Amino acid sequence: MKILFCINNLGVGGAERLVVDDINEMLNRGYHVRLLTLKNEPKFSLLDELKLPKKYRQTVSFSSFFNIFNWIKVFNYLRREKPNIVLTHLWFSNTIVRIVCKMARINNVFCFEHNIYDTLKSEKMYKIDRFLQEWSKKIIAVSSAVRRSLLKHGIKEKNIITINNGIVxxxxxxxxxxxxxxxxxxxxxxxxxxxxxxxxxxxxxxxxxxxxxxxxxxxxxxxxxxxxxxxxxxxxxxxxxxxxxxxxxxxxxxxxxxxxxxxxxxxxxxxxxxxxxxxxxxxxxxxxxxxxxxxxxxxxxxxxxxxxxxxxxxxxxxxxxxxxxxxxxxxxxxxxxxxxxxxxxxxxxxxxxxxxx
Missing domain, CATH: 3.40.50.2000 (Glycogen Phosphorylase B;)
Known part of the structure; x- marks a missing residue:
């Protein structure tokens, strides 16, 4: 089984920490893991803690959401890797990867929602979330509170599952x-x-x-x-x-x-x-x-x-x-x-x- 993780980058933060720990645990169990990041690594990054060899990591650095050439790069990467499961984190990655996976006919996509975004997301972002919700198998809320927030903003209950965060x-x-x-x-x-x-x-x-x-x-x-x-x-x-x-x-x-x-x-x-x-x-x-x-x-x-x-x-x-x-x-x-x-x-x-x- 090949599992692809997608996130903006591994800058220091809770979502990034979870991705690093999940990847390392899956590697310990012998799974084939890949990582796709969509922005360059910042000065402070968790990349050094990642056990995944460099050859299994891919960065497609988006300077803007509308960089068409990078959308094509992501599409080609997904077609080449053919992951069995795709796990995406954070809005930018959740959005781009869901759309490209739909184009590449990859169905097992799971999107993590990490925060109460009531005052952090714009109405435009929520509209995109509502439109794309059927393009992932499940949306993973990291807490009961996140689940309630998603429901309030129009994500259907059948599309949400709650999985609390974990640590080493x-x-x-x-x-x-x-x-x-x-x-x-x-x-x-x-x-x-x-x-x-x-x-x-x-x-x-x-x-x-x-x-x-x-x-x-x-x-x-x-x-x-x-x-x-x-x-x-x-x-x-x-x-x-x-x-x-x-x-x-x-x-x-x-x-x-x-x-x-x-x-x-x-x-x-x-x-x-x-x-x-x-x-x-x-x-x-x-x-x-x-x-x-x-x-x-x-x-x-x-x-x-x-x-x-x-x-x-x-x-x-x-x-x-x-x-x-x-x-x-x-x-x-x-x-x-x-x-x-x-x-x-x-x-x-x-x-x-x-x-x-």
């Missing part, structure tokens, strides 16, 4: 990396909070900064990621007078090490598709605080696997941070429950569900 759990089962902590200049007696994600409005990092500003005594907040809100967030940090206790680390390739040195993981997002970083924190045995975005219901129950607070509520987030920081027993209890729960979200289970489609 063993990668995150690490003891604290003392060297990484020292390199970041974090004193031993400092309580470390961590958040990971694109620095965009969706992630609610402004809310986290405001909450942290009220409880930052002997604490440090690490922020991993980059994005268009970085300047504004750094400006807010200065305004809140917490420059010395907040560290913007940019994009990192050593997420397991960074997770190992934190004492608590926080995700204050306004909305999420599922949030692979939550699974990574769970596998790292870290106590977790999240906001009550819809997708969180699939993985975190308040008071069991973590603490859940209302979205955009600085006071509630501050109280949760204070509560966890002052209660080591609660931290340990939540972390252990989260670790037990994340076993259901292994990359092995994820691949099994794909292969059983």
């Amino acid at each position: 759990i063993s990668k995150y089962e690490k003891s604290q990396d003392i060297l990484t902590r020292e390199k970041l200049g974090i004193p031993k007696d400092t309580f470390v909070f961590l958040t990971i994600g694109r620095l965009v409005y969706q992630k609610g990092i402004d809310i986290l900064l405001k909450a942290f500003a009220e409880v930052n005594h002997k604490s440090t907040l690490l922020i991993v990621g980059h994005g268009k809100e970085e300047y504004n967030l750094k400006k807010l940090t200065t305004k809140l007078n917490i420059d010395n206790t907040v560290h913007f680390l940019g994009t990192r390739s050593d997420i397991p090490k960074i997770l190992s040195i934190c004492d608590c993981f926080v995700l204050a997002s306004r909305f999420e598709g599922l949030g692979i970083v939550i699974l990574e924190a769970m596998a790292s045995k870290k106590p977790i605080i999240i906001s009550d975005f819809e997708a969180g219901e699939d993985i975190i129950k308040n008071g069991v696997e973590g603490l859940v607070v209302p979205k955009e509520n600085v006071e509630s987030l501050k109280n949760a941070i204070t509560r966890l920081k002052s209660d080591p027993n609660l931290m340990k209890k939540l972390a252990q429950s989260a670790y037990e729960k994340v076993q259901d979200f292994s990359i092995q289970n994820h691949v099994n569900k794909i292969l059983n489609l």
Whole structure:
């Protein structure tokens, strides 16, 4: 069986992480795997973690959606490879590959939807999605919340299946990396909070900064990621007078090490598709605080696997941070429950569900 994965590129992100881990797991099982990317790799990429030999990777770099010559290249590539299953990720790839597969008479196409795109997709994009929905065998929603969003925007229930994300759990089962902590200049007696994600409005990092500003005594907040809100967030940090206790680390390739040195993981997002970083924190045995975005219901129950607070509520987030920081027993209890729960979200289970489609 030959399985083709299609995505824009392998720039650092949740969808890209899932593609790399799925491919590596399928290679471990002896499947014939191919990768088609439709844009050049950015500076920060997960490509180095991919075990797929270069000869089985193909890039057709689209400078625009209407590059006809590249559409022909994709068509010729698909006809040549003749994949048994095609798995596409993200809107640009989902759209182009579904259309070309229809032209090439390739029927086993499955499209992943990774986010709550209510405010991210234009109406034109939704119209294209509704038109193309019959051109894939199934649309895979990564959470119950994503499924509900798809239904709201006109995707038929019969065309949707929910498959939660998965991770390589063993990668995150690490003891604290003392060297990484020292390199970041974090004193031993400092309580470390961590958040990971694109620095965009969706992630609610402004809310986290405001909450942290009220409880930052002997604490440090690490922020991993980059994005268009970085300047504004750094400006807010200065305004809140917490420059010395907040560290913007940019994009990192050593997420397991960074997770190992934190004492608590926080995700204050306004909305999420599922949030692979939550699974990574769970596998790292870290106590977790999240906001009550819809997708969180699939993985975190308040008071069991973590603490859940209302979205955009600085006071509630501050109280949760204070509560966890002052209660080591609660931290340990939540972390252990989260670790037990994340076993259901292994990359092995994820691949099994794909292969059983």
